[in-house]
Amino acid sequence: xxxxxxxxxxxxxxxxxxxxxxxxxxxxxxxxxxxxxxxxxxxxxxxxxxxxxxxxxxxxxxxxxxxxxxxxxxxxxxxxxxxxxxxxxxxxxxxxxxxxxxxxxxxxxxxxxxxxxxxxxxxxxxxxxxxxxxxxxxxxxxxxxxxxxxxxxxxxxxxxxxxxxxxxxxxxxxxxxxxxxxxxxxxxxxxxxxxxxxxxxxxxxxxxxxxxxxxxxxxxxxxxxxxxxxxxxxxxxxxxxxxxxxxxxxxxxxxxxxxxxxxxxxxxxxxxxxxxxxxxxxxxxxxxxxxxxxxxxxxxxxxxxxxxxxxxxxxxxxxxxxxxxxxxxxxxxxxxxxxxxxxxxxxxxxxxxxxxxxxxxxxxxxxxxxxxxxxxxxxxxxxxxxxxxxxxxxxxxxxxxxxxxxxxxxxxxxxxxxxxxxxxxxxxxxxxxxxxxxxxxxxxxxxxxxxxxxxxxxxxxxxxxxxxxxxxxxxxxxxxxxxxxxxxxxxxxxxxxxxxxxxxxxxxxxxxxxxxxxxxxxxxxxxxxxxxxxxxxxxxxxxxxxxxxxxxxxxxxxxxxxxxxxxxxxxxxxxxxxxxxxxxxxxxxxxxxxx
Amino acid sequence: xxxxxxxxxxxxxxxxxxxxxxxxxxxxxxxxxxxxxxxxxxxxxxxxxxxxxxxxxxxxxxxxxxxxxxxxxxxxx
Ligand code: SF4
Numbered sequence: 001x002x003x004x005x006x007x008x009x010x011x012x013x014x015x016x017x018x019x020x021x022x023x024x025x026x027x028x029x030x031x032x033x034x035x036x037x038x039x040x041x042x043x044x045x046x047x048x049x050x051x052x053x054x055x056x057x058x059x060x061x062x063x064x065x066x067x068x069x070x071x072x073x074x075x076x077x078x079x080x081x082x083x084x085x086x087x088x089x090x091x092x093x094x095x096x097x098x099x100x101x102x103x104x105x106x107x108x109x110x111x112x113x114x115x116x117x118x119x120x121x122x123x124x125x126x127x128x129x130x131x132x133x134x135x136x137x138x139x140x141x142x143x144x145x146x147x148x149x150x151x152x153x154x155x156x157x158x159x160x161x162x163x164x165x166x167x168x169x170x171x172x173x174x175x176x177x178x179x180x181x182x183x184x185x186x187x188x189x190x191x192x193x194x195x196x197x198x199x200x201x202x203x204x205x206x207x208x209x210x211x212x213x214x215x216x217x218x219x220x221x222x223x224x225x226x227x228x229x230x231x232x233x234x235x236x237x238x239x240x241x242x243x244x245x246x247x248x249x250x251x252x253x254x255x256x257x258x259x260x261x262x263x264x265x266x267x268x269x270x271x272x273x274x275x276x277x278x279x280x281x282x283x284x285x286x287x288x289x290x291x292x293x294x295x296x297x298x299x300x301x302x303x304x305x306x307x308x309x310x311x312x313x314x315x316x317x318x319x320x321x322x323x324x325x326x327x328x329x330x331x332x333x334x335x336x337x338x339x340x341x342x343x344x345x346x347x348x349x350x351x352x353x354x355x356x357x358x359x360x361x362x363x364x365x366x367x368x369x370x371x372x373x374x375x376x377x378x379x380x381x382x383x384x385x386x387x388x389x390x391x392x393x394x395x396x397x398x399x400x401x402x403x404x405x406x407x408x409x410x411x412x413x414x415x416x417x418x419x420x421x422x423x424x425x426x427x428x429x430x431x432x433x434x435x436x437x438x439x440x441x442x443x444x445x446x447x448x449x450x451x452x453x454x455x456x457x458x459x460x461x462x463x464x465x466x467x468x469x470x471x472x473x474x475x476x477x478x479x480x481x482x483x484x485x486x487x488x489x490x491x492x493x494x495x496x497x498x499x500x501x502x503x504x505x506x507x508x509x510x511x512x513x514x515x516x517x518x519x520x521x522x523x524x525x526x527x528x529x530x531x532x533x534x535x536x537x538x539x540x541x542x543x544x545x546x547x548x549x550x551x552x553x554x555x556x557x558x559x560x561x562x563x564x565x566x567x568x569x570x571x572x573x574x575x576x577x578x579x580x581x582x583x584x585x586x587x588x589x590x591x592x593x594x595x
Numbered sequence: 596x597x598x599x600x601x602x603x604x605x606x607x608x609x610x611x612x613x614x615x616x617x618x619x620x621x622x623x624x625x626x627x628x629x630x631x632x633x634x635x636x637x638x639x640x641x642x643x644x645x646x647x648x649x650x651x652x653x654x655x656x657x658x659x660x661x662x663x664x665x666x667x668x669x670x671x672x
Pocket of ligand 1: 073095096283284285286288289290291292293488489490491
């Protein structure tokens with residue numbers, strides 16, 4: 001067995017048992033690893049109808065075959081569970097080194113089941129695996145927990161913060177302090193099981209099918225990443241926040257909870273401003289030649305981030321032009337272990353509820369949640385982390401918050417997951433991605449911004465509908481393969497399906513083409529869809545907030561447009577081999593080996 | 596007067612924003628030439644809200660109060 005370590009840990013927190021089980025190699029190859037393999041395992045092992053915060057839910061940490069190998073960016077892992085925020089499959093991806101370290105300890109993944117009576121953490125030192133008392137770190141912030149558990153340079157710490165402990169539905173799983181499996185509330189599932197952290201130490205090596213070929217592929221891929229102007233220059237120099245200006249200049253930079261598409265103060269919160277004023281150094285995940293990560297400093301805080309999505313969520317979406325405040329909100333999200341996108345978007349929804357006069361009875365403790373109030377934005381970010389005062393209500397996420405005040409329509413979310421930083425009224429294909437993403441409102445299930453705005457790999461007219469469903473399907477399938485293989489999605493700015501297949505072959509010993517990789521991605525997309533359908537997520541939830549479908553964009557270069565989902569969805573369903581109601585047909589499922 | 600907005604490393608030695616006097620028939624290519632910008636270093640041009648690749652925009656004639664953006668290859672997500 002090459003590329004995989006061949007062992008998966010099964011940890012039962014109810015009875016404290018720990019087993020190292022053999023990996024089913026055929027199953028692994030069929031679902032690649034990471035996102036695909038863990039989703040298949042979850043699908044087979046739980047009833048998708050379970051309460052996500054009950055002991056019956058499971059949480060799986062899974063690597064792909066490329067993690068821990070010399071493949072550039074080969075250090076990413078996935079967290080798969082049922083989401084307490086959306087009720088869909090939750091599949092969150094994180095970088096850093098923790099994933100690769102788990103392979104160096106000898107394991108492809110960990111399946112955690114049941115619930116402990118008292119706080120525990122899992123300590124893995126190659127063959128020695130133990131559950132330990134975590135009462136001394138329960139309640140601690142992510143930084144302090146990491147300090148307390150960090151041993152030496154061969155150790156990596158994954159932990160939740162108070163967010164996960166207090167079952168915040170937007171809680172993240174954090175590793176190496178500021179890398180996050182951020183979305184869908186996966187941290188709350190760890191918290192519900194009383195599992196605070198997983199500390200991994202190890203120095204084993206991943207066996208590769210063809211070492212020489214893998215080395216050559218690695219060199220070739222690294223050169224492509226270095227020579228590409230985006231991965232070789234744009235991302236390393238400015239980080240992801242370099243997007244602020246181009247998204248704003250296209251009029252699709254959601255402002256004031258998606259009430260507008262242009263933020264007048266975009267320049268003040270751009271990647272260029274970040275690089276000029278706050279950047280201390282750039283940072284890279286394991287074996288990453290791109291190094292898009294930022295380490296920033298203000299007079300109050302320092303640490304990793306912020307990313308583009310975070311800058312948008314706390315910035316334009318909340319009407320805030322104070323970059324220091326954004327960096328601070330990002331810092332507190334990392335410390336409490338909560339998702340910056342969902343938290344920022346929930347604050348923006350609360351600001352609009354207040355703007356509508358619906359929060360007159362709320363005690364804002366002297367920190368009024370008004371658009372543009374930077375101080376209140378930071379204050380309430382911390383309160384969401386600590387679940388205190390009105391922050392306790394906001395910790396439920398924007399959909400539950402807005403429902404409580406009778407204005408579900410003000411939650412800018414799909415299937416309960418808050419939308420990220422692109423207004424689909426001006427980017428039609430990207431809106432289709434939002435509506436059909438298996439984890440709800442997400443941009444990294446098929447990043448159509450790449451062709452529709454950035455012109456990569458070719459420029460599509462962003463307002464056109466033609467061929468967009470096919471593009472979306474291909475992007476979604478390719479992304480599912482990349483997430484399952486264990487590399488960073490950003491490599492796809494420079495690499496294509498054939499490059500990934502070649503790398504996969506040299507590591508695993510397969511004989512795949514790019515088409516095979518896409519087929520595996522399609523299989524993974526469909527198993528996720530099957531999970532959701534069984535969980536009761538009906539296809540009528542493949543939609544967008546009413547504002548984006550029915551209210552014309554009021555300003556900027558996308559003025560006058562709405563999202564035309566009804567014109568795109570039937571073609572998308574048909575390309576997917578799903579019936580007109582959005583249910584996968586038996587024929588397509590059996591063609592994919594899923595029937 | 597035409598407003599030209601520059602981003603990322605296209606700002607080096609040029610600044611964030613440059614004003615250019617209008618002249619009859621002025622194209623995107625002319626503006627790039629005036630600013631010593633090689634369109635090969637530009638990935639996206641936006642002129643008065645219309646965005647496209649530089650080779651499809653270069654012959655577009657601007658008007659007296661046009662706003663033109665030049666972006667080098669950038670990405671994120
Ligand atoms: S490109 Fe950025 S996010 Fe991706 S692996 Fe490299 S540093 Fe991490």
